[in-house]
Amino acid sequence: MHQISGSINRREFLKLTAAGAMAFTLPGCASASQQWVSKQAKRPNVLFLAIDDLNDWIGCLGGHPDVKTPNLDKLAQRGVLFTNAHCSAPACNPSRASLMTGVLPSTSGVYLNPHPWRKSPVLSDAVTLPQHFMAHGYRVVGGGKIYHGGFPDPPSWHEYFPSQKKNKPDDPMPPNRPLNGIPKTAHFDWGPVDVPDKEMGDWKVANWAIGELRKEHDKPFFLGCGFFRPHLPWYVPKKYFDMYPLDKVTLPNVNENDLDDVPPIGKRMARPEGDHKKVIEHKQWRKAVQSYLASISFVDNCVGRVIEALDKSDYADNTVIVLWGDHGWHLGEKLHWRKFALWEEATHAPLMIIAPGVTEPGGRCPRPVSFIDIYPTLIDICELSPKKELEGKSLLPLLKKPEADWQRPALTTHGRNNHSLRSERWRYIRYSDGTEELYDHQKDALEWNNLANDPKYADIKKRLAKWLPETNVPDVPKINTKRKRSATKPRRKT
Ligand SMILES: [Ca+2]
Numbered sequence: 001m002h003q004i005s006g007s008i009n010r011r012e013f014l015k016l017t018a019a020g021a022m023a024f025t026l027p028g029c030a031s032a033s034q035q036w037v038s039k040q041a042k043r044p045n046v047l048f049l050a051i052d053d054l055n056d057w058i059g060c061l062g063g064h065p066d067v068k069t070p071n072l073d074k075l076a077q078r079g080v081l082f083t084n085a086h087c088s089a090p091a092c093n094p095s096r097a098s099l100m101t102g103v104l105p106s107t108s109g110v111y112l113n114p115h116p117w118r119k120s121p122v123l124s125d126a127v128t129l130p131q132h133f134m135a136h137g138y139r140v141v142g143g144g145k146i147y148h149g150g151f152p153d154p155p156s157w158h159e160y161f162p163s164q165k166k167n168k169p170d171d172p173m174p175p176n177r178p179l180n181g182i183p184k185t186a187h188f189d190w191g192p193v194d195v196p197d198k199e200m201g202d203w204k205v206a207n208w209a210i211g212e213l214r215k216e217h218d219k220p221f222f223l224g225c226g227f228f229r230p231h232l233p234w235y236v237p238k239k240y241f242d243m244y245p246l247d248k249v250t251l252p253n254v255n256e257n258d259l260d261d262v263p264p265i266g267k268r269m270a271r272p273e274g275d276h277k278k279v280i281e282h283k284q285w286r287k288a289v290q291s292y293l294a295s296i297s298f299v300d301n302c303v304g305r306v307i308e309a310l311d312k313s314d315y316a317d318n319t320v321i322v323l324w325g326d327h328g329w330h331l332g333e334k335l336h337w338r339k340f341a342l343w344e345e346a347t348h349a350p351l352m353i354i355a356p357g358v359t360e361p362g363g364r365c366p367r368p369v370s371f372i373d374i375y376p377t378l379i380d381i382c383e384l385s386p387k388k389e390l391e392g393k394s395l396l397p398l399l400k401k402p403e404a405d406w407q408r409p410a411l412t413t414h415g416r417n418n419h420s421l422r423s424e425r426w427r428y429i430r431y432s433d434g435t436e437e438l439y440d441h442q443k444d445a446l447e448w449n450n451l452a453n454d455p456k457y458a459d460i461k462k463r464l465a466k467w468l469p470e471t472n473v474p475d476v477p478k479i480n481t482k483r484k485r486s487a488t489k490p491r492r493k494t
């Protein structure tokens, strides 16, 4: 039975809220207020887990043959794993701003990392996902990276770990950087650090979340827990590197001529003369892949600890779990590294939802969905009041029936008016100058063969293009990150 089906609908909730508020002020009405509190207490809790820069290299998504993610795989098995989920933007800040506000980059003007999202006229007063839970009586707390580093949002949370202004604990740094020998590499670096797990920032975030789960809560909670690895630099304890002996690491399948049929804007996004050239010159490809895999297994361990604590807590049966990565990551595919592009490697990321009473174990949904859909989905699962400004669509029908019909492709935007649409079969990219790419995933899962210029596919392109956004507002003015950066802090590109 759906655990929340006995709870109240929106109209009743608003009535009860008003009655409850009055009851607290009027003598002799204690029973009404108690009734309201007890109905409130039936709403499910939400454990909202974010993993930074995690692409589809997790066991259950099959993105890499070597990866070991037993905890993520076990978690996915408990509910619905979306195997075709995509970010709204392939960069930390715009992806998270869009997910947390339910507004697309093309509507907000928050396209890139240096765009301060609360400065967008559309988002300055936006009620974020956690704020919406707050308005429904939830205790709303967060820890680690939920919003992008430079733009925390204290109004979104009652409390934050380590603090409202500094959302992410520091990580230990190895001496003698860089470890990969690439000069001026900044955080594009990798290798083992000689520290115990407990000194890692993500371990501290997991400990904090475990502490929250052990507390007695008199209200339903929304617990945001954001892990930073596998974001660069890939410094994690040696034991995670030992899981992937270097000589056995599988490199991604890369076509050296892949960019030949890609339009100039796409080539500029790939920038093969940048990271890729450096990695090859310094013979670091295999080590980089090993380090990314090690970082993934480290974070898998952190997730496992939090889930174990939830399972041992009083909230095990009444907590919705949502886990998402903020975008994908290239490790040499299309001669490109990092995110910041519109191909499968950069847009595809994990999304799994476990909702007691709604999802069945072992669900796998192949429909193309977007992280923009998470906000309306949580509204539906927890029966919060709807919000008309949200641009996503609730995934509730897919949670109940993962094979249900779903017509919308997933939209990803990188920079103003550069869009990608992913349907179940196709990826269609249209850049700001009108140039295009089209890939048939039924025959070409690696997106090597651009079909956009073949007249045979004109109708497919036309059908997909209908989903492109009608408005593409100008960029929110960037902040000058150089002035804000402290002289002692290393430069962070992401
Ligand atoms: Ca990220």
Ligand SMILES: [Ca+2]
Pocket: 257, 258, 259, 260, 261, 262, 447, 448, 449, 450
């Ligand atoms: Ca190609």
